[in-house]
Amino acid sequence: MIKDKIKPYILLLPIMTIIFGIFASGLIMGFMQSLGRFEAIGMTEFTLRYYKEVLIDKGFLSSFGFSFYISIVSSVIAVVVGVILAYLLLINKHKKGIEEIIYRIPIIVPHTVASLLVFNILAQSGVLPRILNFLGIINEQSQFPALVFDKNGWGIIFSYIWKEIPFIAMVVYTVLKNINDKLRDVALNLGSDKKQVFFHILLPLMMPSIISSFIIVFAFSFGAFEAPYLLGPTSPKALPVKAFIEYNNPDLTNRPYAMVINMILTFFSVMFILIYYKVFNLINRYSR
Amino acid sequence: MSQIELKNINKSFDGKTILNNISLKVEEGERISLLGPSGCGKTTTLKIIAGLLKNDKGQLLIGDKDVSKVPVEKRGAVIVFQDYLLFPHMTVAENIGFGLKMAKKNKNIIKEKVDELLKLVKLEGLGDRYPDELSGGQKQRVAIARALAVDPKVLLLDEPFSNLDTGLRDEMREFISNLQRKLNITTILVTHDKEEALMISDRIAVMLNGEIKQIDEPSEIYKHPKSIEVANFLGNRNYIKGNIKEGKFETEIGLFNIDNREQKEVIAMINPEDIYLDNSSNEGLEGTITEVRYAGDRIYYKIKIKNKQIRVISNSDKVYRLNEKIFIHMDFNNGVFF
Numbered sequence: 001m002i003k004d005k006i007k008p009y010i011l012l013l014p015i016m017t018i019i020f021g022i023f024a025s026g027l028i029m030g031f032m033q034s035l036g037r038f039e040a041i042g043m044t045e046f047t048l049r050y051y052k053e054v055l056i057d058k059g060f061l062s063s064f065g066f067s068f069y070i071s072i073v074s075s076v077i078a079v080v081v082g083v084i085l086a087y088l089l090l091i092n093k094h095k096k097g098i099e100e101i102i103y104r105i106p107i108i109v110p111h112t113v114a115s116l117l118v119f120n121i122l123a124q125s126g127v128l129p130r131i132l133n134f135l136g137i138i139n140e141q142s143q144f145p146a147l148v149f150d151k152n153g154w155g156i157i158f159s160y161i162w163k164e165i166p167f168i169a170m171v172v173y174t175v176l177k178n179i180n181d182k183l184r185d186v187a188l189n190l191g192s193d194k195k196q197v198f199f200h201i202l203l204p205l206m207m208p209s210i211i212s213s214f215i216i217v218f219a220f221s222f223g224a225f226e227a228p229y230l231l232g233p234t235s236p237k238a239l240p241v242k243a244f245i246e247y248n249n250p251d252l253t254n255r256p257y258a259m260v261i262n263m264i265l266t267f268f269s270v271m272f273i274l275i276y277y278k279v280f281n282l283i284n285r286y287s288r
Numbered sequence: 289m290s291q292i293e294l295k296n297i298n299k300s301f302d303g304k305t306i307l308n309n310i311s312l313k314v315e316e317g318e319r320i321s322l323l324g325p326s327g328c329g330k331t332t333t334l335k336i337i338a339g340l341l342k343n344d345k346g347q348l349l350i351g352d353k354d355v356s357k358v359p360v361e362k363r364g365a366v367i368v369f370q371d372y373l374l375f376p377h378m379t380v381a382e383n384i385g386f387g388l389k390m391a392k393k394n395k396n397i398i399k400e401k402v403d404e405l406l407k408l409v410k411l412e413g414l415g416d417r418y419p420d421e422l423s424g425g426q427k428q429r430v431a432i433a434r435a436l437a438v439d440p441k442v443l444l445l446d447e448p449f450s451n452l453d454t455g456l457r458d459e460m461r462e463f464i465s466n467l468q469r470k471l472n473i474t475t476i477l478v479t480h481d482k483e484e485a486l487m488i489s490d491r492i493a494v495m496l497n498g499e500i501k502q503i504d505e506p507s508e509i510y511k512h513p514k515s516i517e518v519a520n521f522l523g524n525r526n527y528i529k530g531n532i533k534e535g536k537f538e539t540e541i542g543l544f545n546i547d548n549r550e551q552k553e554v555i556a557m558i559n560p561e562d563i564y565l566d567n568s569s570n571e572g573l574e575g576t577i578t579e580v581r582y583a584g585d586r587i588y589y590k591i592k593i594k595n596k597q598i599r600v601i602s603n604s605d606k607v608y609r610l611n612e613k614i615f616i617h618m619d620f621n622n623g624v625f626f
Contacts, residue, residue, distance in 0.1 A: 185340050186373045188360045190387035190438055200390070204377045 027266065034259035041252045050256040060261070062236040070153040070228070070238065071221035074160035079214050081161070082168025083206070087198075089169065090176045106166045111159070115230040118159040123148040148231050155231035156238070164217045168210075175209040176202070208282040215279070219272040223265050239265060290351040290441040290474055291316045292337065292365075297346035299332055306332050308498045310346070314442075317472040319465075320503075321485035324495035325521065330478040333495070334444045337476065339363040350441050366440035370447040372431040374419040380430050381406070381415035387438035405433040408467070425456045432464070436471070443468070445477040449484060461488055482522050486510060494518050511559075516626055519557050526558045526598050537620050541593045542573050544620050558623040560599040565589070565614050572615035577608050591616060 032038075036047040054060050089100065106114070121127050129144035138144055148155035179202065187197045228238030237245070239261055246258035292314045299307040307329045314320045322330040335341040337348065339360030348356045355363050366387075374383050382389075384405050385398040393401075406412050409429040419427060428448065435443060448464065449457045465488055468475050479485050485492050486506040493503045502514045513519035516527065530539035531553050537544040539556075566572060575598065579590035587607060589600040591614060598616065608614055 180373065182369060182371075182373050183375065185335075185360075186367075186369065186375075187386070187390075189338055189340060189367055190390065190434065191361045192386075192390040193361055196390050200386075201375060 030259045030262050030266075033256050034263045036256050038252070038255055041255075043253070043256075050260045054257055054260040054264075059236075060239075060242070063239050063242045064264075066153065066236040067222055067228075067239040070156050070160070071218050073153075074157045074164060074221050075214055075218040077157070078161045078164035078168050078217055079210060082165045082213075083172050083210060085165065085169040086173035086176055087202075089173050103166050104170055106163050107170065109163065111163065111224065111226045112230070114159045114163050115155075115227045118155050118162070118231060119148055122155060122158060149233050151233050151236075153228075153232060153238075156227045159227045159231060160217070160221050164221075167217065168213050171209055171213040172206055175206055179205050208279050212276050212279045215272050215276045219269055223269060290364075291318075292442050292474060292476070293347075293349040294333070294337070295347040295349070297333070297336060297343045297348065299329075299336060299341065299344050306498050307336070307343075310495075310498075310500055312493055312500060312503065314474055314476060316474055319468055319475045319477065319488065319490045321477045321479055321489040321492045322495050323479055323482060323485040323492050323521075325480055328495045329498040330480075330495055331446055334367060334446055334476065334478050337442065338365045338367045338444055340367070364438075364441040365444055366435040366438060366442075367444040367446055368428075368431045368435050368448060370450055372419075372427040372451075374422075374427055374430055374434070376419055378418075379415060380411065380417050380419070380422070383419070383430055384415075384433045384437050386434060391438070401437055405437055408436070409433045424452050425460055428452070428460060429463075432467070436473075441474065443473050443475045445475065447479055448477065450479075450481070457484075464488070494521060496521065512624055513557070516555065516557070519624070519626075524560065524599055526560065526563070528556045528558065528596070530554060530556060532625075541596050541598075544618070546620050549625070554625040556620055556623045556625050558618055558620065560588075560601040561603075562618065562622050563598065563600045564617045565591075565600060565602055565604070565608060566617065567608070567612070567614050570615065572617045574613060574615055577610055577612045577614055580608065580610055582607065 034050060036043055036045055036050055085103065089103070109117075119126065123129075124141050124144050124146060126148075129138065129141040132138045132144060133141050147158065183201055183205075184197050187201045188194075192200065223240055225238075225240040225244060228241050229244070232238055232241060243258050243261040243265070246254055246261065249255075249258075294310050294312045297307055297310040298305070310329075310333060312320075322333060324330050332341060336343045339355070339358065343356065346356075347354055350363070350365065355365075374380075375386065378386065381399075381402050385402045388398045388401060402415065406415055409432060411426060411429055411433070414422070414426065419430070422430065428451075445464070449460055452460055461484065477485075477488065486509075489506055491503060491505055492509045494501045494509060496517055501518050502509060504512075509518070510522055513522060519525050528539050528541065530537050531551075532538075532546060532549050533551055535546060535548055537546045537556065573593050575591040575593035577589055578592045578597065579588075581588040585603070587602045587604075589602065589608065591598045591600055593616070600616065
């Protein structure tokens with residue numbers, strides 16, 4: 001019996017060693033450095049000074065706010081549009097079309113490529129302003145609103161929602177397809193109208209997957225580096241970009257600041273995982 | 289509670305006829321079974337009555353009102369599905385109160401009704417549980433309570449016992465029968481289980497290939513089927529070809545006395561339980577036992593007489609052995625002639 005219990009752990013040992021060797025050691029080192037212990041340059045004392053400084057720093061707070069803002073706006077738009085897209089795919093499922101494949105294409109495009117696409121299309125020197133200028137809708141390309149490198153982060157948000165809408169739609173559509181059609185019949189049979197069926201049956205049953213996919217895209221947007229780095233404004237910078245700049249500072253005594261930001265990002269990621277885990281249990285309950 | 293009448297209902301899917309001129313009248317408070325094999329159109333009929341499917345032709349009356357064009361949510365004919373289909377994200381109480389909530393009833397009224405129904409279906413104290421915490425029998429009671437909550441004019445039960453194990457099935461049959469009698473609610477039950485239909489129904493409509501072949505009381509359906517296909521569906525019977533002539537029935541296995549009947553060529557049906565076995569005297573038709581199946585309270589035999597296999601069900605304690613010579617007695621005055 002004991003042998004059977006231990007067996008899976010022994011089988012997992014090689015891969016777990018690599019994962020923990022790289023991931024956990026990096027995390028532990030980062031945590032130590034965030035507490036001011038960086039032996040390579042002679043910093044040996046533990047202190048919470050860097051946390052205090054970072055948490056009251058206006059630059060950090062505006063970066064945190066900016067990251068939170070672009071993540072929440074892009075995730076909410078992606079969820080709303082993604083759910084509508086999934087529902088439209090479901091109600092048209094008898095028409096087997098190519099749209100079921102096409103809508104998923106952005107998922108496989110890397111974020112860096114998506115950011116370059118947004119830049120090439122939406123920058124004032126991009127394709128869209130040129131077309132509008134050519135059609136005489138705007139007199140000069142500079143009249144096109146600054147959607148890239150702008151303080152409102154629209155370029156980043158466009159890049160995220162372009163990739164995240166299909167992801168949300170795919171997850172929700174899969175769940176919608178598996179919701180027993182007969183539940184809808186039962187609800188109608190008990191006197192509900194179609195709107196009530198959507199809001200009282202379909203939406204609550206979709207909600208765990210909506211929440212879990214929202215958490216995934218929010219956590220990704222919050223911690224992602226490429227899009228804010230390529231499309232974001234000079235100030236405020238998104239948190240991962242700020243962490244990268246602090247990390248690249250030639251003055252190594254600055255390293256704890258970068259690590260504090262990384263630890264804060266890690267803390268939020270762990271929180272998101274815990275929420276995701278709770279929601280996942282709910283999904284299992286509904287599918288029983 | 290209302291009477292319900294189907295008049296010449298037709299339904300096709302992709303050009304294939306599923307229901308062909310279905311006509312049926314169910315009296316107020318009556319319990320009728322649609323009995324037939326899988327795919328014969330029973331559930332389609334139920335869905336048409338509920339309004340979940342539209343009939344291509346024909347008329348559907350609930351009470352005196354033609355409801356053919358009344359949408360499902362306003363029809364008042366509620367189905368309890370075979371697989372219960374409780375809403376997994378709602379508690380038992382929320383499931384039961386769902387229809388009332390959709391009708392925007394007052395919260396106190398809903399609570400009162402839910403408590404009353406929980407008591408009726410003997411699930412007091414389980415209102416806060418979720419469907420995945422219930423047994424099969426409890427789920428079915430919740431599904432029934434949920435249907436009753438909206439005060440349906442007609443209760444439609446789709447194979448209500450097929451997902452239950454044998455013990456629970458008997459218990460639920462009795463429970464639903466008593467409940468239906470108590471509430472006097474017009475009920476249509478769909479089943480492929482003939483024993484279930486015979487036990488639980490006031491009348492049975494036998495459906496085969498999208499048509500109602502016979503509507504009658506259970507004993508009439510069983511004892512006097514109007515066609516061989518109905519007889520066949522209700523069990524393994526014996527069919528013997530022959531000629532009726534001057535008070536005699538001449539068959540391939542022998543000559544039998546019979547009450548005076550019209551002289552003609554017929555097929556006679558005789559039930560296996562109406563044939564008696566005896567080896568104490570040499571009277572009757574002699575045959576050889578070719579199969580014995582012991583089932584506790586009865587024994588199934590197959591007996592070869594000349595080249596014909598005759599089925600017999602015996603309730604006697606005496607067990608005859610395989611290949612034993614036996615004499616059988618059958619009275620064709622108890623038979624049905626087609």
